[in-house]
Amino acid sequence: MVVIVLLKVSQLSSLRVGFYAKSCPAAEAIVSKLVRLKSRYNPSLPAVLLRLHYHDCFVAGCDASVLLDPASGYPPPEKVALPNESLRGFEVVDLIKTVLEALCPSTISCADILALSAREAVLLAGGPAWEVPTGCRDGRLSSALLAVISLPQPQFSAIQLKNNFLGHGLSDEEMITLSRSHTIGFARCVSIWDRLYYYNSTTETDPRINSAYAARRKRICATGRNLGMIVPFDPVTPFKFDNMYYKNLEEGRGLLLSDQVLYDETVSMLSRNSTEWEKRFREAMIHLGSLNVKTGLQGEIRRNCRRRN
Template sequence: MAKFINFCVFLSLLTLAPLCFSMENNGGPLYPSFYDHSCPRLQEIVWSVVANAVAKEPRMAASLLRLHFHDCFVKGCDASVLLDSSGTIVSEKRSNPNRNSARGFEVIDAIKAAVEKECPGTVSCADILTLAARDSTLLAGGPNWVVPLGRRDSIDASLSGSNNNIPAPNNTFQTILTKFKLKGLDIVDLVALSGAHTIGDSRCTSFRQRLYNQSGNGQPDNTLNQAYAAQLRTRCPQSGGDQNLFVLDFVTPAKFDNNYYKNILAFKGLLNSDQVLLTQNAEAAKLVKLYADNIEIFFQHFANSMVKMGNITPKTGSSGEIRKICRRVNH
């Protein structure tokens, strides 16, 4: 009964969002009703599997959302991040941003298996990944949005693209903004989408440089609250403990809200890439303050930016393929 009620809430939220739009791209339009006739239960199936996974492990919501980011920033939203190494394919899972940290692949496998049983050879892994990201956000208490659909799957991957195109935790603000602009995203998208760090964890190795300077005298980054830095150092030593996990938002770590921005204003952004939103660009700093003050505007901007990101060079029409198994190409 609880699952039924949750799905009814999900459906009712969908009815509040506009259904009559499409996103244009070079291969044709993406539109929300793409599978209405070919796989009408698609969104119900995706929601059910994601809801079960997040109920078992709340962290999975952040993991699935992150997979979508790391997919779209490489070769567009084409599910290339899901491919294992085989033949001429070198998996993006081996890249620095993904190695030992990208997760949620088994959940996508489970969704794909269920969808294939319902409507074989119809729904792309890229669309499944996009829907899973939206559902993860919603299940964590975040905003809802209508997902334009109709993507197809890539038949190759790009290890170099994964290494070079995904913003890194220690990048400067300008480097991060450049990576966003190369994908057709702007500064509002950057600050809003960074709000995904309101849920999930990060490894010690991703922010250690903020705790210990190059000379090794143990002084923290001067844009990091010193009491917070001291707390972090207890489990993130100068050497060792690379995989130790820390919540990105220590106030409400499993809830999708705007405390992430409030933490940044208190100089308690965990990653350098979080804190630079306040310290290295005046326009970004204004957005941080806006989102910290107004969760409704943050939710609106985040939803809009997720739709925009989901439209980064998707494959449509006859491009790519519809993979039968998300981890490998069909041929």
């Protein structure tokens, strides 16, 4: 009996490409279609969905804990933590989940919806495609405190960034490769104020920022006002997953201090070889999507991504 149960758990306990091929064959196509459909009306959605998956995986593993709403009897969840306050896209995940629940009840996890959406997001923005190993289950725990501890901050030094990624089992190279995701999407002014206005006691603005670029950013991100303003990471092609991230950094047009710090370390090596980077990015995304996953009999398949069953 014990042997049979153990066998069953081990059979179920690894992720694999095509996990839903029998139980819900249309699942992956439906996720792709809905992400594409919603992105038609909101070109910033791919960046939003990619970040949602990454923030999920970095806090207690890829288990959709980032999607849980506050609930009585539970500690404040990840989504209310400061580093997560600008996360968006929850209603798109809700829509995908509703459609999949109608078609295949209690079958597709919210964690897999996040991973599949991120893949579609990158592809849609013109980035590389990869096959997503699925079979992750949803977690029942979500902690704002753990989110604060686990997510890297834009003010981190190179050592702090490396240690943070290493703590999640990701190498320096994977960190640099994945950070190229900042070629799409936007940051709030509040995320770059220290670089623009409070660099150190003698210099207001980080001297590594191109001065014309800094002046333009300051016009949009004036201190004390425009709290809700956002600026694109890549001012040239903000919705395109291209090589501009590295070029921008090379020319002093990076937004976050953390990006500049990474660039100063090794990014320039990678910027020259696009095919090599694509290969590494695919592998790094698959690794990211496997962090601390719950499989087999662990966790649950939530019926509503915002609530435990």
